Amino acid sequence: SANQSPAGKQQTATYDSAFLKACRREPVPHTPVWFMRQAGRSLPEYRKVREGIPMLESCMRPELVTEITLQPVRRHGVDAAIFFSDIVVPLKAIGVDLDIKPGVGPVVENPIRTRADLARLRDLTPEDVTYVTEAFGLLTRELGATPLIGFAGAPFTLASYLVEGGPSRNHEHTKALMYGDPQLWADLLDRLADITAAFLKVQIEAGASAVQLFDSWVGALAPADYRRSVMPASRKVFEAVAGYGVPRIHFGVGTGELLGLMGEAGADVVGVDWRVPLDEAARRVGPGKALQGNLDPAVLFSTPQAVETKTREILDAAAGLEGHVFNLGHGVLPATDPDALSRLVEYVHTQTAR
Numbered sequence: 001s002a003n004q005s006p007a008g009k010q011q012t013a014t015y016d017s018a019f020l021k022a023c024r025r026e027p028v029p030h031t032p033v034w035f036m037r038q039a040g041r042s043l044p045e046y047r048k049v050r051e052g053i054p055m056l057e058s059c060m061r062p063e064l065v066t067e068i069t070l071q072p073v074r075r076h077g078v079d080a081a082i083f084f085s086d087i088v089v090p091l092k093a094i095g096v097d098l099d100i101k102p103g104v105g106p107v108v109e110n111p112i113r114t115r116a117d118l119a120r121l122r123d124l125t126p127e128d129v130t131y132v133t134e135a136f137g138l139l140t141r142e143l144g145a146t147p148l149i150g151f152a153g154a155p156f157t158l159a160s161y162l163v164e165g166g167p168s169r170n171h172e173h174t175k176a177l178m179y180g181d182p183q184l185w186a187d188l189l190d191r192l193a194d195i196t197a198a199f200l201k202v203q204i205e206a207g208a209s210a211v212q213l214f215d216s217w218v219g220a221l222a223p224a225d226y227r228r229s230v231m232p233a234s235r236k237v238f239e240a241v242a243g244y245g246v247p248r249i250h251f252g253v254g255t256g257e258l259l260g261l262m263g264e265a266g267a268d269v270v271g272v273d274w275r276v277p278l279d280e281a282a283r284r285v286g287p288g289k290a291l292q293g294n295l296d297p298a299v300l301f302s303t304p305q306a307v308e309t310k311t312r313e314i315l316d317a318a319a320g321l322e323g324h325v326f327n328l329g330h331g332v333l334p335a336t337d338p339d340a341l342s343r344l345v346e347y348v349h350t351q352t353a354r
């Protein structure tokens, strides 16, 4: 309206964006698109500004975070930005001795496997991550109507790095703890739920218009174990941020058998990898939730024609959904041709323009 401040006008335009409308299952002018890991090594401009700066250090520099977050928005015209950070940043911020090793991922010097270890995980306060608040301030000013997605790692996926001490194929130490000392496991996940909720609150209060909880590795579990040993902690995170009214997205890889439970844990939007078609995913998730996904990121290494064919199949499977946010089924692979991503955004927009 005429008496709105510039900041108020920007908030209204953001609220009315295709991305947030799709998350709320409202009609959209076109299917919105963004990509997990859209900021990163696929972009030469990213490799250039990151040169010589370790990953975790780059997450603590608000101007650099702002530049990296904006790069894929400028280049691809995606419908949302995702805050440049990493799931282990809040753990680093509370003093966990971890690092992100190039080509490997997060590595924890002293894994957490006993009750004494658990005592090392203290609460996260906004003062621990002032660089995050600062970056959100810079970003919301630069982004205009484009929504900014905040994110965090879910308790299970964070626990897997903390307990294994690094990336893991089979999660054997994690499962040993989960089955062997259920009480310590529950206490660990509850602790991580509090840290995660605090980290998401910082981002929402600094201007995030949606949040995504990455439970990337939870597909390693059977549904009964998920329900018993993981869902209470993830639900606690979602409930802690429910009152803000920002859409909550819940994503994991290989979660075909868990989609219903991941929706039940409290998400507004459920992320789907490429293993389950979206119409089938909608049946598993049930009514009242939007879906996000689900092009196999490896398809982008094929011909432009093949990318269009696979994308068309996804749009057809999504035609009957109440809300669809187009995305990959997992993060952009580092060797992806960035032009293939730009073409994909354009294709989804023109194919779905209403």
Ligand code: CP3
Residues within 6 Å of the ligand: 035, 036, 037, 038, 039, 040, 041, 050, 055, 082, 083, 084, 085, 086, 087, 088, 100, 101, 102, 103, 104, 105, 106, 151, 214, 216, 331
């Ligand atoms: O664009 C975006 O999506 C935002 C940035 C982002 C990063 N990590 C930056 C990053 C996001 C959302 C994440 C989340 C993340 N981090 C997840 C969940 C998403 C998923 O992929 O399932 C996980 C499991 C991690 C842990 C992690 N951090 C891994 C597995 C790696 C890759 C290791 C490697 O070098 O291949 C990292 C490092 C990391 N996080 C990079 C980036 C851009 C690469 C580091 C670099 O560029 O040097």
